[in-house]
Amino acid sequence: MRVLFNEEMQQIADDLDTMAVDVKTSIDGAGKALLENDIDAAQSVIDGDLKIDALEASVIDECVKMLAKQSPVATDLRTVVSTLRIASTFERMGDLARHIAETARRAYPNSAITPSMRDVFTDMQKFDSEATSEIIDILKTRDEQKAEQLIVNDARLDNMHTKTFDIINADSWDGDRQQTIDAVLIARFYERIGDHAVGVARRIVYMVSGFDPSKDPTPVLTSGIDE
Protein backbone atom coordinates (compact mmCIF):
# COMPACT_ATOMS: atom_id res chain seq x y z
CA MET A 1 0.00 0.00 0.00
CA ARG A 2 2.77 2.43 0.95
CA VAL A 3 4.53 1.77 -2.37
CA LEU A 4 1.34 2.59 -4.25
CA PHE A 5 0.86 5.65 -2.07
CA ASN A 6 4.35 6.94 -2.83
CA GLU A 7 3.91 6.27 -6.52
CA GLU A 8 0.67 8.22 -6.59
CA MET A 9 2.17 11.11 -4.61
CA GLN A 10 5.07 11.14 -7.07
CA GLN A 11 2.69 11.21 -10.04
CA ILE A 12 0.85 14.22 -8.58
CA ALA A 13 4.14 16.00 -7.90
CA ASP A 14 5.34 15.26 -11.44
CA ASP A 15 2.15 16.65 -12.97
CA LEU A 16 2.43 19.78 -10.87
CA ASP A 17 6.03 20.21 -12.07
CA THR A 18 4.85 19.82 -15.67
CA MET A 19 2.21 22.50 -15.11
CA ALA A 20 4.84 24.86 -13.70
CA VAL A 21 7.08 24.33 -16.74
CA ASP A 22 4.13 24.88 -19.10
CA VAL A 23 3.18 28.08 -17.28
CA LYS A 24 6.76 29.35 -17.62
CA THR A 25 6.66 28.51 -21.36
CA SER A 26 3.42 30.50 -21.66
CA ILE A 27 4.81 33.50 -19.80
CA ASP A 28 7.95 33.52 -21.94
CA GLY A 29 5.83 33.17 -25.08
CA ALA A 30 3.58 36.04 -23.97
CA GLY A 31 6.68 38.20 -23.52
CA LYS A 32 7.91 37.35 -27.02
CA ALA A 33 4.44 38.10 -28.41
CA LEU A 34 4.23 41.45 -26.66
CA LEU A 35 7.78 42.75 -26.71
CA GLU A 36 8.92 41.32 -30.07
CA ASN A 37 5.55 41.50 -31.81
CA ASP A 38 5.77 37.76 -32.52
CA ILE A 39 2.38 36.54 -33.75
CA ASP A 40 3.39 32.86 -33.79
CA ALA A 41 4.45 33.07 -30.17
CA ALA A 42 1.09 34.69 -29.35
CA GLN A 43 -0.79 31.87 -31.06
CA SER A 44 1.25 29.18 -29.28
CA VAL A 45 0.44 30.68 -25.89
CA ILE A 46 -3.27 30.89 -26.75
CA ASP A 47 -3.37 27.30 -28.03
CA GLY A 48 -1.18 25.99 -25.21
CA ASP A 49 -3.53 27.30 -22.54
CA LEU A 50 -5.91 24.38 -23.17
CA LYS A 51 -3.15 21.98 -22.16
CA ILE A 52 -2.64 23.84 -18.88
CA ASP A 53 -6.39 23.74 -18.20
CA ALA A 54 -6.44 19.99 -18.89
CA LEU A 55 -3.46 19.45 -16.58
CA GLU A 56 -5.22 21.33 -13.80
CA ALA A 57 -8.29 19.10 -14.17
CA SER A 58 -6.08 16.02 -14.11
CA VAL A 59 -4.10 17.12 -11.03
CA ILE A 60 -7.34 17.84 -9.17
CA ASP A 61 -8.75 14.44 -10.14
CA GLU A 62 -5.60 12.73 -8.92
CA CYS A 63 -5.70 14.63 -5.64
CA VAL A 64 -9.36 13.76 -5.03
CA LYS A 65 -8.67 10.08 -5.82
CA MET A 66 -5.65 10.13 -3.52
CA LEU A 67 -7.74 11.61 -0.69
CA ALA A 68 -10.50 9.04 -1.26
CA LYS A 69 -8.32 5.96 -1.49
CA GLN A 70 -5.31 6.67 0.69
CA SER A 71 -6.59 9.08 3.37
CA PRO A 72 -3.24 10.81 3.76
CA VAL A 73 -2.46 12.63 7.01
CA ALA A 74 0.05 15.21 8.31
CA THR A 75 2.63 16.30 5.72
CA ASP A 76 1.13 14.16 2.96
CA LEU A 77 -2.31 15.67 3.52
CA ARG A 78 -0.84 19.19 3.51
CA THR A 79 0.92 18.35 0.27
CA VAL A 80 -2.28 17.17 -1.41
CA VAL A 81 -4.30 20.18 -0.22
CA SER A 82 -1.53 22.59 -1.26
CA THR A 83 -1.27 20.86 -4.62
CA LEU A 84 -4.99 21.39 -5.24
CA ARG A 85 -4.58 25.10 -4.60
CA ILE A 86 -1.30 25.50 -6.49
CA ALA A 87 -2.76 23.76 -9.56
CA SER A 88 -5.61 26.30 -9.61
CA THR A 89 -3.14 29.14 -9.28
CA PHE A 90 -1.04 27.81 -12.16
CA GLU A 91 -4.19 27.61 -14.26
CA ARG A 92 -4.84 31.30 -13.57
CA MET A 93 -1.26 32.25 -14.36
CA GLY A 94 -1.71 30.51 -17.72
CA ASP A 95 -4.91 32.50 -18.33
CA LEU A 96 -3.10 35.75 -17.61
CA ALA A 97 -0.25 34.90 -19.97
CA ARG A 98 -2.91 34.11 -22.57
CA HIS A 99 -4.50 37.53 -22.00
CA ILE A 100 -1.16 39.21 -22.71
CA ALA A 101 -0.74 37.10 -25.86
CA GLU A 102 -4.30 37.94 -26.97
CA THR A 103 -3.62 41.64 -26.52
CA ALA A 104 -0.49 41.35 -28.69
CA ARG A 105 -2.40 39.38 -31.31
CA ARG A 106 -5.23 41.92 -31.47
CA ALA A 107 -2.81 44.81 -32.08
CA TYR A 108 -0.74 42.89 -34.66
CA PRO A 109 0.87 43.90 -37.05
CA ASN A 110 1.20 46.97 -34.83
CA SER A 111 2.71 46.68 -31.38
CA ALA A 112 0.26 46.68 -28.47
CA ILE A 113 2.65 48.84 -26.46
CA THR A 114 4.05 52.33 -26.89
CA PRO A 115 7.83 52.87 -26.81
CA SER A 116 7.44 54.62 -23.44
CA MET A 117 6.12 51.37 -21.89
CA ARG A 118 8.79 49.08 -23.28
CA ASP A 119 11.28 49.29 -20.40
CA VAL A 120 8.83 48.74 -17.58
CA PHE A 121 7.04 45.88 -19.36
CA THR A 122 10.43 44.30 -20.12
CA ASP A 123 11.19 44.48 -16.39
CA MET A 124 7.80 43.05 -15.38
CA GLN A 125 8.15 40.27 -17.95
CA LYS A 126 11.60 39.43 -16.58
CA PHE A 127 10.32 39.45 -13.00
CA ASP A 128 7.42 37.07 -13.76
CA SER A 129 9.54 34.74 -15.87
CA GLU A 130 12.24 34.54 -13.19
CA ALA A 131 9.69 34.13 -10.40
CA THR A 132 8.19 31.18 -12.27
CA SER A 133 11.64 29.65 -12.75
CA GLU A 134 12.16 29.97 -9.01
CA ILE A 135 8.82 28.24 -8.40
CA ILE A 136 9.85 25.34 -10.67
CA ASP A 137 13.04 25.06 -8.65
CA ILE A 138 11.38 25.40 -5.23
CA LEU A 139 8.78 22.76 -6.09
CA LYS A 140 11.66 20.30 -6.57
CA THR A 141 13.97 21.40 -3.77
CA ARG A 142 11.30 22.50 -1.24
CA ASP A 143 13.77 25.25 -0.34
CA GLU A 144 11.81 27.28 2.18
CA GLN A 145 14.30 30.14 2.33
CA LYS A 146 14.19 30.59 -1.43
CA ALA A 147 10.37 30.66 -1.24
CA GLU A 148 10.52 33.33 1.45
CA GLN A 149 12.92 35.39 -0.65
CA LEU A 150 10.43 35.32 -3.51
CA ILE A 151 7.69 36.54 -1.16
CA VAL A 152 9.87 39.46 -0.07
CA ASN A 153 10.77 40.36 -3.69
CA ASP A 154 7.10 40.96 -4.50
CA ALA A 155 7.47 44.61 -3.45
CA ARG A 156 9.71 45.16 -6.49
CA LEU A 157 6.88 44.12 -8.77
CA ASP A 158 4.48 46.47 -6.98
CA ASN A 159 6.91 49.33 -7.66
CA MET A 160 7.01 48.43 -11.36
CA HIS A 161 3.22 48.40 -11.42
CA THR A 162 3.08 51.87 -9.86
CA LYS A 163 5.58 53.06 -12.46
CA THR A 164 3.21 52.07 -15.29
CA PHE A 165 0.59 54.45 -13.85
CA ASP A 166 3.19 57.23 -13.58
CA ILE A 167 4.08 56.79 -17.25
CA ILE A 168 0.44 56.93 -18.35
CA ASN A 169 -0.24 59.98 -16.16
CA ALA A 170 2.87 61.88 -17.33
CA ASP A 171 2.57 64.82 -19.77
CA SER A 172 4.83 62.93 -22.14
CA TRP A 173 2.39 59.98 -22.51
CA ASP A 174 1.89 59.42 -26.23
CA GLY A 175 -0.50 56.46 -26.30
CA ASP A 176 -3.92 56.65 -27.92
CA ARG A 177 -7.06 55.54 -26.10
CA GLN A 178 -6.69 51.83 -26.98
CA GLN A 179 -3.01 51.86 -26.06
CA THR A 180 -3.92 53.40 -22.72
CA ILE A 181 -6.49 50.66 -22.08
CA ASP A 182 -3.98 47.99 -23.12
CA ALA A 183 -1.19 49.45 -21.00
CA VAL A 184 -3.40 49.43 -17.89
CA LEU A 185 -4.52 45.86 -18.49
CA ILE A 186 -1.13 44.45 -19.46
CA ALA A 187 0.38 46.01 -16.31
CA ARG A 188 -2.41 44.42 -14.29
CA PHE A 189 -1.85 41.00 -15.93
CA TYR A 190 1.88 41.12 -15.20
CA GLU A 191 1.28 42.18 -11.63
CA ARG A 192 -1.24 39.38 -11.13
CA ILE A 193 1.09 36.72 -12.57
CA GLY A 194 3.81 37.79 -10.14
CA ASP A 195 1.37 37.88 -7.23
CA HIS A 196 0.21 34.38 -8.06
CA ALA A 197 3.82 33.19 -8.16
CA VAL A 198 4.24 34.65 -4.68
CA GLY A 199 1.01 32.92 -3.63
CA VAL A 200 2.49 29.62 -4.79
CA ALA A 201 5.66 30.32 -2.81
CA ARG A 202 3.52 30.86 0.31
CA ARG A 203 1.77 27.57 -0.25
CA ILE A 204 5.06 25.75 -0.68
CA VAL A 205 6.19 27.17 2.67
CA TYR A 206 2.93 25.87 4.18
CA MET A 207 3.42 22.50 2.51
CA VAL A 208 6.94 22.15 3.91
CA SER A 209 6.50 23.67 7.35
CA GLY A 210 2.77 23.66 8.11
CA PHE A 211 3.17 27.40 8.68
CA ASP A 212 1.23 29.76 6.45
CA PRO A 213 3.33 32.91 5.90
CA SER A 214 0.33 34.85 4.58
CA LYS A 215 -0.91 34.89 8.19
CA ASP A 216 2.41 36.19 9.52
CA PRO A 217 1.91 39.56 11.21
CA THR A 218 5.42 40.84 10.41
CA PRO A 219 5.42 43.57 7.75
CA VAL A 220 7.70 41.79 5.35
CA LEU A 221 5.26 38.99 4.69
CA THR A 222 1.85 40.59 5.02
CA SER A 223 1.47 41.98 1.52
CA GLY A 224 -1.69 40.04 0.71
CA ILE A 225 -2.27 37.53 -2.02
CA ASP A 226 -4.22 39.88 -4.18
CA GLU A 227 -7.51 39.20 -6.03
Added chain:
Amino acid sequence: MRVLFNEEMQQIADDLDTMAVDVKTSIDGAGKALLENDIDAAQSVIDGDLKIDALEASVIDECVKMLAKQSPVATDLRTVVSTLRIASTFERMGDLARHIAETARRAYPNSAITPSMRDVFTDMQKFDSEATSEIIDILKTRDEQKAEQLIVNDARLDNMHTKTFDIINADSWDGDRQQTIDAVLIARFYERIGDHAVGVARRIVYMVSGFDPSKDPTPVLTSGIDE
Protein backbone atom coordinates in the same frame (compact mmCIF):
# COMPACT_ATOMS: atom_id res chain seq x y z
CA MET B 1 -18.46 9.20 14.86
CA ARG B 2 -21.10 9.89 12.22
CA VAL B 3 -22.75 12.50 14.46
CA LEU B 4 -19.45 14.28 14.90
CA PHE B 5 -18.84 14.01 11.18
CA ASN B 6 -22.18 15.60 10.34
CA GLU B 7 -21.64 18.34 12.90
CA GLU B 8 -18.25 19.16 11.43
CA MET B 9 -19.59 19.15 7.87
CA GLN B 10 -22.37 21.48 9.02
CA GLN B 11 -19.87 23.82 10.66
CA ILE B 12 -17.86 24.03 7.43
CA ALA B 13 -21.04 24.68 5.41
CA ASP B 14 -22.13 27.38 7.87
CA ASP B 15 -18.78 29.13 7.68
CA LEU B 16 -18.89 29.06 3.89
CA ASP B 17 -22.40 30.58 4.01
CA THR B 18 -21.11 33.31 6.32
CA MET B 19 -18.28 34.04 3.88
CA ALA B 20 -20.77 34.33 1.01
CA VAL B 21 -22.91 36.79 2.99
CA ASP B 22 -19.82 38.84 3.93
CA VAL B 23 -18.70 38.93 0.30
CA LYS B 24 -22.13 40.17 -0.75
CA THR B 25 -21.95 42.87 1.96
CA SER B 26 -18.54 43.92 0.59
CA ILE B 27 -19.77 44.05 -3.00
CA ASP B 28 -22.80 46.11 -2.00
CA GLY B 29 -20.59 48.41 0.06
CA ALA B 30 -18.15 48.81 -2.84
CA GLY B 31 -21.10 49.84 -5.06
CA LYS B 32 -22.22 52.45 -2.51
CA ALA B 33 -18.67 53.74 -2.26
CA LEU B 34 -18.24 54.01 -6.00
CA LEU B 35 -21.69 55.04 -7.23
CA GLU B 36 -22.79 57.20 -4.28
CA ASN B 37 -19.34 58.49 -3.34
CA ASP B 38 -19.82 57.12 0.18
CA ILE B 39 -16.48 57.25 2.00
CA ASP B 40 -17.78 55.41 5.10
CA ALA B 41 -18.99 52.54 2.94
CA ALA B 42 -15.55 52.43 1.28
CA GLN B 43 -13.82 52.25 4.66
CA SER B 44 -16.15 49.48 5.88
CA VAL B 45 -15.37 47.35 2.84
CA ILE B 46 -11.63 47.88 3.28
CA ASP B 47 -11.76 47.07 7.01
CA GLY B 48 -14.17 44.16 6.50
CA ASP B 49 -11.85 42.40 4.07
CA LEU B 50 -9.69 41.22 6.98
CA LYS B 51 -12.68 39.30 8.35
CA ILE B 52 -13.18 37.56 4.99
CA ASP B 53 -9.48 36.64 4.89
CA ALA B 54 -9.71 35.23 8.42
CA LEU B 55 -12.82 33.22 7.51
CA GLU B 56 -11.03 31.73 4.50
CA ALA B 57 -8.14 30.61 6.72
CA SER B 58 -10.58 29.11 9.19
CA VAL B 59 -12.60 27.24 6.51
CA ILE B 60 -9.40 25.81 5.06
CA ASP B 61 -8.21 24.71 8.51
CA GLU B 62 -11.56 23.03 9.16
CA CYS B 63 -11.44 21.25 5.80
CA VAL B 64 -7.90 19.97 6.38
CA LYS B 65 -8.84 18.76 9.88
CA MET B 66 -11.96 17.08 8.47
CA LEU B 67 -9.87 15.32 5.81
CA ALA B 68 -7.32 14.20 8.40
CA LYS B 69 -9.74 12.94 11.04
CA GLN B 70 -12.77 11.73 9.12
CA SER B 71 -11.41 10.62 5.73
CA PRO B 72 -14.63 11.51 3.87
CA VAL B 73 -15.39 9.78 0.56
CA ALA B 74 -17.74 10.24 -2.41
CA THR B 75 -20.11 13.22 -2.06
CA ASP B 76 -18.65 14.29 1.29
CA LEU B 77 -15.15 14.34 -0.13
CA ARG B 78 -16.31 16.33 -3.15
CA THR B 79 -17.99 18.77 -0.79
CA VAL B 80 -14.83 19.31 1.24
CA VAL B 81 -12.63 19.72 -1.84
CA SER B 82 -15.13 22.11 -3.44
CA THR B 83 -15.39 24.06 -0.20
CA LEU B 84 -11.62 24.54 -0.14
CA ARG B 85 -11.75 26.01 -3.63
CA ILE B 86 -14.91 28.08 -3.11
CA ALA B 87 -13.46 29.63 0.06
CA SER B 88 -10.41 30.80 -1.92
CA THR B 89 -12.67 32.22 -4.61
CA PHE B 90 -14.73 34.13 -2.02
CA GLU B 91 -11.52 35.53 -0.60
CA ARG B 92 -10.59 36.86 -4.04
CA MET B 93 -14.07 38.31 -4.58
CA GLY B 94 -13.60 40.18 -1.30
CA ASP B 95 -10.24 41.50 -2.51
CA LEU B 96 -11.79 42.76 -5.73
CA ALA B 97 -14.61 44.53 -3.85
CA ARG B 98 -11.90 46.09 -1.69
CA HIS B 99 -10.06 47.30 -4.81
CA ILE B 100 -13.24 49.07 -5.99
CA ALA B 101 -13.68 50.63 -2.55
CA GLU B 102 -10.02 51.72 -2.50
CA THR B 103 -10.42 53.36 -5.89
CA ALA B 104 -13.46 55.29 -4.62
CA ARG B 105 -11.58 56.31 -1.46
CA ARG B 106 -8.57 57.55 -3.40
CA ALA B 107 -10.72 59.79 -5.62
CA TYR B 108 -12.82 61.14 -2.71
CA PRO B 109 -14.25 63.82 -2.36
CA ASN B 110 -14.42 63.58 -6.14
CA SER B 111 -16.09 60.65 -7.82
CA ALA B 112 -13.78 58.00 -9.27
CA ILE B 113 -16.08 57.65 -12.26
CA THR B 114 -17.18 59.98 -15.03
CA PRO B 115 -20.93 60.50 -15.70
CA SER B 116 -20.53 58.56 -18.96
CA MET B 117 -19.55 55.42 -17.01
CA ARG B 118 -22.33 55.59 -14.43
CA ASP B 119 -24.92 53.46 -16.26
CA VAL B 120 -22.63 50.60 -17.20
CA PHE B 121 -21.02 50.44 -13.77
CA THR B 122 -24.49 50.51 -12.18
CA ASP B 123 -25.39 47.50 -14.35
CA MET B 124 -22.17 45.64 -13.54
CA GLN B 125 -22.63 46.35 -9.84
CA LYS B 126 -26.19 45.03 -10.01
CA PHE B 127 -25.08 41.92 -11.90
CA ASP B 128 -22.36 41.07 -9.36
CA SER B 129 -24.56 41.78 -6.36
CA GLU B 130 -27.37 39.62 -7.72
CA ALA B 131 -25.00 36.84 -8.77
CA THR B 132 -23.65 36.75 -5.22
CA SER B 133 -27.20 36.60 -3.82
CA GLU B 134 -27.84 33.65 -6.13
CA ILE B 135 -24.71 31.97 -4.83
CA ILE B 136 -25.84 32.42 -1.23
CA ASP B 137 -29.12 30.82 -2.22
CA ILE B 138 -27.60 27.99 -4.27
CA LEU B 139 -25.18 27.10 -1.46
CA LYS B 140 -28.22 26.43 0.74
CA THR B 141 -30.57 24.83 -1.80
CA ARG B 142 -27.92 23.05 -3.95
CA ASP B 143 -30.20 23.96 -6.86
CA GLU B 144 -28.20 22.74 -9.84
CA GLN B 145 -30.45 24.34 -12.46
CA LYS B 146 -30.15 27.74 -10.82
CA ALA B 147 -26.36 27.30 -10.80
CA GLU B 148 -26.39 26.47 -14.50
CA GLN B 149 -28.52 29.53 -15.23
CA LEU B 150 -25.93 31.71 -13.51
CA ILE B 151 -23.20 30.17 -15.67
CA VAL B 152 -25.17 30.97 -18.82
CA ASN B 153 -25.85 34.57 -17.68
CA ASP B 154 -22.12 35.28 -17.58
CA ALA B 155 -22.24 36.36 -21.24
CA ARG B 156 -24.27 39.40 -20.18
CA LEU B 157 -21.44 40.55 -17.96
CA ASP B 158 -18.94 40.08 -20.79
CA ASN B 159 -21.10 42.38 -22.93
CA MET B 160 -21.11 45.03 -20.23
CA HIS B 161 -17.33 44.76 -19.98
CA THR B 162 -16.99 45.27 -23.75
CA LYS B 163 -19.27 48.30 -23.45
CA THR B 164 -16.86 49.96 -21.00
CA PHE B 165 -14.13 49.82 -23.65
CA ASP B 166 -16.52 51.26 -26.26
CA ILE B 167 -17.28 54.20 -23.98
CA ILE B 168 -13.59 54.90 -23.35
CA ASN B 169 -12.76 54.62 -27.04
CA ALA B 170 -15.65 56.88 -28.16
CA ASP B 171 -15.00 60.48 -29.31
CA SER B 172 -17.30 61.65 -26.55
CA TRP B 173 -15.10 60.20 -23.78
CA ASP B 174 -14.49 63.00 -21.28
CA GLY B 175 -12.34 61.29 -18.64
CA ASP B 176 -8.87 62.51 -17.77
CA ARG B 177 -5.89 60.14 -17.66
CA GLN B 178 -6.51 58.94 -14.08
CA GLN B 179 -10.22 58.45 -14.77
CA THR B 180 -9.33 56.39 -17.83
CA ILE B 181 -7.03 54.19 -15.74
CA ASP B 182 -9.69 53.85 -13.03
CA ALA B 183 -12.46 53.04 -15.53
CA VAL B 184 -10.40 50.25 -17.10
CA LEU B 185 -9.52 48.78 -13.71
CA ILE B 186 -12.99 49.11 -12.15
CA ALA B 187 -14.50 47.39 -15.21
CA ARG B 188 -11.95 44.62 -14.82
CA PHE B 189 -12.69 44.24 -11.09
CA TYR B 190 -16.43 43.99 -11.74
CA GLU B 191 -15.92 41.49 -14.52
CA ARG B 192 -13.66 39.37 -12.31
CA ILE B 193 -16.13 39.37 -9.40
CA GLY B 194 -18.86 38.10 -11.73
CA ASP B 195 -16.55 35.50 -13.25
CA HIS B 196 -15.64 34.26 -9.81
CA ALA B 197 -19.34 33.99 -8.91
CA VAL B 198 -19.77 31.86 -12.02
CA GLY B 199 -16.75 29.78 -11.00
CA VAL B 200 -18.42 29.14 -7.65
CA ALA B 201 -21.62 28.10 -9.45
CA ARG B 202 -19.58 25.59 -11.48
CA ARG B 203 -18.07 24.17 -8.32
CA ILE B 204 -21.47 23.83 -6.71
CA VAL B 205 -22.63 21.83 -9.75
CA TYR B 206 -19.56 19.61 -9.30
CA MET B 207 -20.24 19.26 -5.60
CA VAL B 208 -23.84 18.19 -6.22
CA SER B 209 -23.41 16.05 -9.33
CA GLY B 210 -19.74 15.10 -9.53
CA PHE B 211 -19.84 16.63 -13.01
CA ASP B 212 -17.62 19.63 -13.71
CA PRO B 213 -19.41 21.95 -16.17
CA SER B 214 -16.21 23.85 -16.97
CA LYS B 215 -15.13 20.73 -18.85
CA ASP B 216 -18.37 20.54 -20.83
CA PRO B 217 -17.62 20.87 -24.54
CA THR B 218 -21.00 22.49 -25.37
CA PRO B 219 -20.66 26.18 -26.25
CA VAL B 220 -22.97 27.43 -23.54
CA LEU B 221 -20.71 26.30 -20.76
CA THR B 222 -17.22 26.63 -22.13
CA SER B 223 -16.56 30.29 -21.39
CA GLY B 224 -13.58 29.63 -19.14
CA ILE B 225 -13.11 30.62 -15.55
CA ASP B 226 -10.90 33.53 -16.31
CA GLU B 227 -7.63 34.58 -14.62
